[in-house]
Amino acid sequence: MFGIGGGELILIILIALMLFGSDKIPEIARAMGKGMAQLKNATNEIKSEIQKGAEANGIDTSMKQLTSTFTDEVEKVKSNLDSNILPEVTKTKEDIEDLTGPIKRQR
Structure with missing residues (x-):
């Protein structure tokens, strides 16, 4: 929730209690809840209008x-890499290890 930990939340609640008093906190919480609900409803309405x-x-x-075409092309590239290029890379890696093996052992 907003990147606030438990200790930080308790500190915020204590500061709010000291500033507003225990009788005003429920009213403030209700007002904030109503404001958040109105904001959520407004954003949902905007989203639905944009979608429509x-x-x-x-x-x-x-x-x-467009996204399905892009996904298809990405899958084609992946399959091409797996079937054509990956075996060549593996073979080249093994060849390099074979060549550097005697050099590493001389040290």
Whole structure:
């Protein structure tokens, strides 16, 4: 929760109690809760309006097509690496180890 630990939360609560008193804390908490709920509702409404606008203009489907095409291309590159390049890299690594083996042993 916001990167605040238990000790820090207790310190904040103690400071709030000293500043506002125990009778004002519930009122402040209620007001903050209502404010957070209103903010959450407003952001959800904005998200839904953006989503509706994107769907109406066809942006949503074109983004899905673009991401699926991109994902397909990435998978092709991965399979190409695994099938063609990785065996060559492994063979080259083994060749280098074979060549440097006698050099390492001379030290």
